[in-house]
Amino acid sequence: MDLWYTEEHSKDVRFSIKVNKQIYTKESKFQRIDILESEEFGKILTLDGLIMVTEKDEFIYHEMITHIPMAVNLNIKKVLVIGGGDGGCVRELTRYKTIEEIHMVEIDEEVVKACKEFIPKTACKLNDERVKIFYQDGLRFVRTKENEYDLIIVDSTDPFGPGEGLFTKEFYGNCYKALTEDGILVNQHESDYYTDYANSMKRAHKRIQEIFPVCQIYQAHIPTYPSGHWLFGFASKKFNPLRDFKEEEWNKLNLQTKYYNTKLHRGAFALPNYVNEMMVINEDE
Template sequence: MELWFTEKSNDSVGLTLLIKEHLYHKESKYQTIDVLESAYYGKVLVIDKVVMLTERDEFIYHELLTHVPLQYMENPLSALIIGGGDGGTAREVLKYRSVNRVVLVEIDEEVIETSKKFFPTLSFSFDDKRLEVVIEDGAKFVKETDEKFDLIIVDSTDPVGPGEVLFSSEFYKDCSSILKDSGVLTAQTESPFDLVYRPVIQNIYKNLKTGFKTVRMYLGSIPTYPFGLWSFAFASNRMDPLKEELKNPFIPDGLKYYNRELGRCVFNLPNFVKEIIDET
């Protein structure tokens, strides 16, 4: 008998995967964690019945979230990752030789342990001596830290449950206060093709604008995320990617998705997406 997993994006649309084996199940303090072995996408990390990543396409999300901002920075030294317990975002940031310190703040240690067990191509980043892991609420860390960073990456779950606070106006203001003068924040901001989430996206960008002078959206195509189209925010008080040139003289070898030609054009938005942002 075949086993299929379906993640419903709404009442009439979803993603369905043929599953070879249910490898792992864990009820953590904050959420339900599952690892599935799929027939096409390899191992799949599922949190609260939502696909977080698959082995086959995770590189798209992680490269877009990291290399887009890092290529606009001439000499990035430090980064703060909020969430990202699978290690994929840290893996990409740590590819930059100039980066000497990365702090990853994850509220749920079980996500990190699950990744170490089942996703070694992501979790090997936890062995890098430049990476410090803090098990704590990300919003609390941002509010209380005295450290300033060149880059903040909000690699969070959807704006529900423990991740909801990471989309608030107060959180974005706190992030702005711990960025260096020319620093950048990037964050995942859901699918603009999802009619249910359009008001949520509008609210996210409204909140971002309370903390940052410049807020831009960029897009990427991720097959296993709802509707295959995903948005990201680029926020800064000094830098506007529509007016700046790429400054980083270094680009890591072996990237599967990002290149500099792509990095210059991801901010070009379809008309229907522009209309969503203009309504904020």
């Protein structure tokens, strides 16, 4: 059986994976959800045909979106995850005993159901007693919140389809309001390489920069995302991700990670010139 999944990284670039079988497919109210099984990457979750998670490298994305902000403020008690229906982000957060509450707002309950059944590797901690899941639109949810969360993680799809509202200025403004004075906002920030992704990235960065006094970008190597060069946004009301980095304290926690480490934390913020130029980063932030 010669079955191949293909994702278009641009109109002229395709990434294809040999698939053993399709183990789940559903057209939910919001998007098409598929789970594929492959030799090279294990199970793969796609939404509207785009890779969200593979068992082989999901650890890179999920470690980098959680441990970077946690290592800057180890006093984070209450966290909001927007999106993240696969559960990988929540899994990493539950490793911190100091976190008291994790709210996850996922628009599509079907994603959570499918991952709980077929990708327990990421969904394994969604039943942790500190976790409360809201099946709602993240944009609306966050509108009603004020001074409540120490950390908001936007683990969204790309800004096409259901994730679109999570890249707007209104949304970032509401996040600012929903955060405490120690608040940090981390979001998946698309990529710098292919034009459509780079445009989303630049737009998002500009909007966040207009609202948050600290706004930096960091990077990771995620081979199954377009170009493999993936970016995250770190925005906050006061914490600088390098000057306020609690390197020693984080290492004392003795968390075992497969990608993240405290040397890499610093390295992740050292962007190539061509990426810096795209964003005109303010170095004094």
